[in-house]
Amino acid sequence: MELAELPFRLLEEITEGFSEGRLLGTGSYGRVYKGVHKNGDEVAVKRLSYDLEDEQFKELRNHMRLDHPNIVRVVGYYDETQHKQVNYEGKFVVAEVRHRALCLEYMHNGSLQKHLSG
Numbered sequence: 001m002e003l004a005e006l007p008f009r010l011l012e013e014i015t016e017g018f019s020e021g022r023l024l025g026t027g028s029y030g031r032v033y034k035g036v037h038k039n040g041d042e043v044a045v046k047r048l049s050y051d052l053e054d055e056q057f058k059e060l061r062n063h064m065r066l067d068h069p070n071i072v073r074v075v076g077y078y079d080e081t082q083h084k085q086v087n088y089e090g091k092f093v094v095a096e097v098r099h100r101a102l103c104l105e106y107m108h109n110g111s112l113q114k115h116l117s118g
């Protein structure tokens with residue numbers, strides 16, 4: 001089954017613009033926010049701050065898709081490269097800004113780590 005590619009606007013909307021109030025925690029890949037869809041569905045949005053290689057991102061997505069009762073399911077993902085003009089040492093250069101996020105099943109008792117440590 002292919003994972004759904006989600007629009008950034010949707011992730012922004014369900015996390016109230018990635019607000020502090022929606023922050024669930026921070027892991028080694030970045031911050032995790034609670035997302036609440038209009039229909040009441042709850043998800044965890046893991047915004048990746050760490051710059052992963054394409055292969056690593058694919059692996060992470062695949063790894064997280066494993067359907068096992070103790071492993072959260074990935075519902076969708078977001079992956080976009082923006083091109084921004086920035087001033088670098090007095091010259092305008094085009095910088096690539098990568099935005100990536102994973103949308104996970106929301107665990108009411110926190111992450112796997114919390115389950116394991118009780």
Ligand SMILES: Nc1ncnc2c1ncn2[C@@H]1O[C@H](COP(=O)(O)OP(=O)(O)OP(=O)(O)O)[C@@H](O)[C@H]1O
Pocket residue numbers: 024025026027028029030031032043044046072104105106107108110111112113
């Ligand atoms: N699916 C989820 N549902 C609810 N809360 C979550 C979910 N995933 C993560 N969290 C929350 O976000 C925090 C950070 O989670 P994350 O998975 O990024 O890192 P971690 O498991 O703490 O560590 P690491 O990234 O090193 O594995 C967790 O401690 C948890 O509170």
